[in-house]
Amino acid sequence: MNRSKIDFNQIPWDRLVHWEGRAHNIPALIQVIERGSTHEQRMALVTLANQIEQKGGLVISTPIVVAYLLERLTVDSNNQDLILRVLLKVAKAIGLQWEVFINTTEFDGLSFGEDIWSQHSKYLWPPYLSQIEDDALWASLDPVLFYDHAWFYTRELLIANKESIFGVKAKDGIEQCLIYDLETIINMVKDQQRNIVSIEDFSYEIDHLKFVPISNDFLYDIYDNLTEEVSKYLSFDPVKNIEFTKEYIRSSRVEFERGAAMVLVVLDTKNNEFVGSCGIHDINDETVELGLWLKESKQGKGLGTIIVQAMMNIVKENIKTKTIIYSVEEANEYSSRLPIKFGFQYVYDFIVE
Numbered sequence: 001m002n003r004s005k006i007d008f009n010q011i012p013w014d015r016l017v018h019w020e021g022r023a024h025n026i027p028a029l030i031q032v033i034e035r036g037s038t039h040e041q042r043m044a045l046v047t048l049a050n051q052i053e054q055k056g057g058l059v060i061s062t063p064i065v066v067a068y069l070l071e072r073l074t075v076d077s078n079n080q081d082l083i084l085r086v087l088l089k090v091a092k093a094i095g096l097q098w099e100v101f102i103n104t105t106e107f108d109g110l111s112f113g114e115d116i117w118s119q120h121s122k123y124l125w126p127p128y129l130s131q132i133e134d135d136a137l138w139a140s141l142d143p144v145l146f147y148d149h150a151w152f153y154t155r156e157l158l159i160a161n162k163e164s165i166f167g168v169k170a171k172d173g174i175e176q177c178l179i180y181d182l183e184t185i186i187n188m189v190k191d192q193q194r195n196i197v198s199i200e201d202f203s204y205e206i207d208h209l210k211f212v213p214i215s216n217d218f219l220y221d222i223y224d225n226l227t228e229e230v231s232k233y234l235s236f237d238p239v240k241n242i243e244f245t246k247e248y249i250r251s252s253r254v255e256f257e258r259g260a261a262m263v264l265v266v267l268d269t270k271n272n273e274f275v276g277s278c279g280i281h282d283i284n285d286e287t288v289e290l291g292l293w294l295k296e297s298k299q300g301k302g303l304g305t306i307i308v309q310a311m312m313n314i315v316k317e318n319i320k321t322k323t324i325i326y327s328v329e330e331a332n333e334y335s336s337r338l339p340i341k342f343g344f345q346y347v348y349d350f351i352v353e
Helices: 026-035 038-052 062-073 078-096 130-141 143-160 162-166 173-189 216-225 243-256 303-318 335-342
Strands: 205-206 210-211 262-268 273-281 287-294 323-326
Touching: 026 038, 026 262, 038 062, 038 078, 062 078, 062 143, 078 143, 078 173, 143 162, 143 173, 143 205, 162 173, 173 287, 205 303, 210 303, 216 243, 216 262, 216 273, 216 335, 243 262, 262 303, 273 303, 287 303, 303 323
Parallel strands: 287 323
Antiparallel strands: 205 210, 210 262, 262 273, 273 287
16 A cells, blocks of 8 residues: 555554554644654654554554654654654564564465554454453453564565665764664565575685684684774674673574574684684675674784675675675774775765764
8 A cells, every 4th residue: 555645644543552552642643743843743753662662572553653654754854863763663673573574474465554454454452441441452462463463564664665765865974874774674674585505514715714604613712802992893892791702603693594694703724713703794685794803913914805805705606685885984994995995886974873
């Protein structure tokens, strides 16, 4: 269904639910978003965000509200940043649950549209009688209908509207990062055929470097060498905790086995010395992103050039995608030279909060 033709005033909000119960307050929030002062509008958007997503979970009113927010995104430039934040909050919930629904047939035959809120919809609660009745309804709520289907409908909406989201003109680097993160998640969760590389058999060599999948064999190499200085320009702040490192390795291997990422350890073939790590991240049929880090004693020796070349070769040989992304911290002068050396095209700056 074309989202521009939804009459949000005609939706029976009082018979739909969000995370705080019946969604009867949503019409008032919509009115404030459209007619209130700037402060009131933004407070209403924050309230709405907390009612449609909590702790990575979505509920059946979420996709309808997302349809409304997608419409607002085209006309409400004053609140564009906050609308993008709410959409990203929802998209992260989609990404968080994505692995649960890979290859499921649970959603066959479903499509976002009026059937969700029509008079005989299976998602509508009966008219309000009492809080006791509502508490009983909530306790017996079908998680497949009200949570799983909400996930699917919301994912479907974001994918269907991805071009309009990606086409938003960012006002600053922060908004550009929000759009970039939305684009990455949407590209990751859409249906696509991934080439699964065997984690047990994969290895790659170039010059005197060998690349193998990350594993617990390198637990202490990673833990000891991923120092504060090494991680200064990375997109994440490593926690100096061995259990955190174990979980990082475990989750990286899961992503490898699903074709979503290839996190590799780099070794020197001369003596099998640990050099650092690199990754081909967020693998999808539109983009992949490269990243790397070297232990302090191996920095400034030209190894970054060899590693980037290796990753580009691995992508070309194993992954079907259109664009290779290499993001660099502006202050990291050495890393900033690498994409130039390989002919990467500058696209935009963004600010990671």
